[in-house]
Amino acid sequence: MRNYTVIIALIISCFHFKGTAQLNQNGEKQIVIGQVDSLYSERLKEQREIWIQVPEEIDSLKKYPVIYVLDASKNFYSITAMLKQLIPWQIPNSIIVGITNTDRTRDFTPTNVPFQRGHESKTSGGASNFLMFVEQELKPFINNKYPAENNSTIIGHSTGGLFVLYTFLNHDNVFDNYLAIDPSLWWDKEQLVKEAEEKINAKNLKEKSLYIAVANSLGKAMDTVKVRKDKTEPTEQIRANLKFHDLLVENSKKLNYKWEYFKDEDHGSVVIPAQYNGLRSVFSWFPFHEMWRFNTPKRYSIEQLIDPYYKHYEKLSKRMKREIKPEWNLINDVGFFMLEGHNLPEKALAFFEMNLDFYPDKSGSWVALGDYYVSQKDKAVAIAYYKKAIDIDGNEDASVKLEKLEN
Numbered sequence: 001m002r003n004y005t006v007i008i009a010l011i012i013s014c015f016h017f018k019g020t021a022q023l024n025q026n027g028e029k030q031i032v033i034g035q036v037d038s039l040y041s042e043r044l045k046e047q048r049e050i051w052i053q054v055p056e057e058i059d060s061l062k063k064y065p066v067i068y069v070l071d072a073s074k075n076f077y078s079i080t081a082m083l084k085q086l087i088p089w090q091i092p093n094s095i096i097v098g099i100t101n102t103d104r105t106r107d108f109t110p111t112n113v114p115f116q117r118g119h120e121s122k123t124s125g126g127a128s129n130f131l132m133f134v135e136q137e138l139k140p141f142i143n144n145k146y147p148a149e150n151n152s153t154i155i156g157h158s159t160g161g162l163f164v165l166y167t168f169l170n171h172d173n174v175f176d177n178y179l180a181i182d183p184s185l186w187w188d189k190e191q192l193v194k195e196a197e198e199k200i201n202a203k204n205l206k207e208k209s210l211y212i213a214v215a216n217s218l219g220k221a222m223d224t225v226k227v228r229k230d231k232t233e234p235t236e237q238i239r240a241n242l243k244f245h246d247l248l249v250e251n252s253k254k255l256n257y258k259w260e261y262f263k264d265e266d267h268g269s270v271v272i273p274a275q276y277n278g279l280r281s282v283f284s285w286f287p288f289h290e291m292w293r294f295n296t297p298k299r300y301s302i303e304q305l306i307d308p309y310y311k312h313y314e315k316l317s318k319r320m321k322r323e324i325k326p327e328w329n330l331i332n333d334v335g336f337f338m339l340e341g342h343n344l345p346e347k348a349l350a351f352f353e354m355n356l357d358f359y360p361d362k363s364g365s366w367v368a369l370g371d372y373y374v375s376q377k378d379k380a381v382a383i384a385y386y387k388k389a390i391d392i393d394g395n396e397d398a399s400v401k402l403e404k405l406e407n
Contacts, residue, residue: 033080034096039141043133044102050138051076051098053083054146063149065094065320066142068134068175070108070160072098075271079155082276091283092320095148099138106130108156108163110170111188117233127166135174150321153177153282157271159184161212165244166192168210169199176319177209177282181274182267185240193243200251209282210257212248213274214241215267237267285319288312294334297342302350309354331355332368345376363389367398379405 034053041048051072055064067083069075076098087093101107105124112125142148154175156164161183168178169192185193217238218227227235228242245259258281262270290308293300309326316324335351338344352372356365370385383405389398 034076034098037145039137041133041137043129043137046102048102048133048138049100051096051100052146053080053096055093055095063147063322065092065151065153066139066146066148067094067096067153067155068138069096069098070154070156070163071104072100075155075157075275078272078275079279082279086279090287091279092286094153095142095146097138097142099134104159108159109187110162110166111191113188116187127163128170130163131167131171131174135171139174151176151319153179155179155181155275155278156183157181157274158267159187162187162192165212168205168208169196169203172203172205172208175208177211179211179275179278179282181213181278182215182237182270183212183241183244184237185244186236190240190243193240193247196244196247197251200247200254205255208256209284210255211278211281212241212244212257212259213270213278214238214245214259214261215265215270216261216263217267285315294337297338297344297347302347305347306350306354325358328355328359328362328364331358332364335368335372339372339375345372348372361392363392363395363398366392367395367401370398370401374401374405 034051036049037052038047038049040046053076067079069079076096079098080096083091083094083096103123103126105121106126107130108127109121109124110127114120114122114124116124139152152175154164154167154177156162156179158181161180162185164178164180165183165185167174168180215238217235218224224242227238230239248255248257248259260274260277260281262273265273288308290312293305293308297305309331313324313326331351332355335348335355337348338351339348349372352365352369356369359365366385366389370382370389373379373382373385383402386398386402386405389395390402
C-alpha cells in the first residue's frame with residue numbers, strides 16, 4: 001500500500017508548480033517573463049506596444065482569461081509575479097496583457113480639461129477613443145493571436161484607475177472584472193462621481209466584479225470626518241474617493257464590489273498590496289475551499305465530499321462562460337487515496353464515478369473503475385469496465401489487465 005497522505009501532498013505541489021511555471025529560461029539562460037508585441041491602431045492613429053505573458057505550458061485545447069494591465073512599464077512585472085503565486089488555487093491561470101503608454105493623460109481621462117493642477121493637459125479627454133481601441137482593436141488582436149477566452153479583467157492605478165471606473169460605469173460589457181487603485185476621481189471637479197449614481201441605476205452591474213483601493217491622503221491634521229469638509233488640493237483625491245464610496249454603499253444591492261482603504265499606504269505605495277488584494281477579490285468566486293475535505297474524509301458523508309465539486313464547477317462554468325471541470329488526475333488520485341490510504345471503498349467509488357461523469361470519453365475513467373472493482377474482488381464488473389476502456393481508444397493498460405483477468 002502506498003503512503004497516500006504523502007502522495008496527495010505531492011500531487012497538489014505538482015499541480016501548483018505546473019500552473020505557475022511562468023519564468024522561462026532561454027538559450028542564453030536569461031530569465032524571460034514575457035514578450036513584446038505591437039499593433040497599429042486606426043482608432044488612435046499610432047503603433048501601440050503591448051507586453052504579453054502567456055502560460056508556459058499551454059494546452060492546445062484550452063483557452064485562458066486575460067488580465068489587461070494599464071501602465072505596463074510600472075505594473076506588468078508585479079502582476080506577473082502575483083499570478084505566479086496565486087495560481088492555480090486562488091485565481092485562474094491567465095494571459096497578461098500590459099498596455100504601454102504614449103499619452104496617458106489623453107487616453108485615461110474622460111473629459112477635456114486643458115489645464116489641471118498646475119500642468120497643461122490639452123490632449124485630455126480621450127478615454128472614450130482609447131476604450132474603442134481596446135474593445136475594437138486590441139481585444140480582437142489578442143483573441144485571434146493568443147489562446148484567449150471571453151473572460152477579461154482590467155487593472156489601473158491613479159488616472160488609470162479613473163479609466164477603469166469610467167469603463168465600468170459607461171461600458172461595463174467590455175470587461176468582467178474591474179480593479180481600480182486609488183483612482184483619480186478628482187478629475188474635472190469630480191465629474192465621474194457626479195454621474196455615477198445615474199449610471200449605476202441604468203445598468204445591471206451585479207454580475208461584474210469591482211474592486212477599489214484607496215490610499216491615505218488625508219494629511220496630518222485630518223480624519224475622514226474633517227476631510228469631507230476640506231476644500232484644499234492635497235485632499236481632493238481622498239474626498240472624491242470617499243464620495244464614490246458613499247455612492248457604492250447606497251447602491252450596494254445593485255453591485256458586486258469591495259472598497260478597501262489602506263491607512264498605512266500613500267498614492268504610490270498602495271499599488272502592490274492593492275494589486276494582490278484586488279486580484280483575490282475580483283476572483284473571489286474561483287477558489288474551491290471544500291475540495292480539501294478529502295484530507296479528513298471520515299468526517300464527511302459521500303454527499304458532503306462529492307456535491308461541492310458539482311456546485312463549484314457549475315459556478316465556475318457560469319463565470320468563465322464555458323464548461324469547467326476538475327482536473328482528471330486530481331480526482332483519480334483522490335479516489336485511490338480514499339481506497340488505499342483511508343480504506344473507504346464506498347467513498348473512493350464516489351470519486352471514480354464522479355470522474356466518469358465529468359470525463360465519460362476518457363478511457364482512463366473506465367480503467368480506474370476497473371481497478372477499483374479488482375480491489376473489491378468483483379472480477380465480472382472489472383472486466384466490463386476494462387472492455388469499455390479498450391472500446392474507446394484501445395487503452396493498452398486496460399488490455400493488459402483484461403488479459404490477466406481472463407486467463
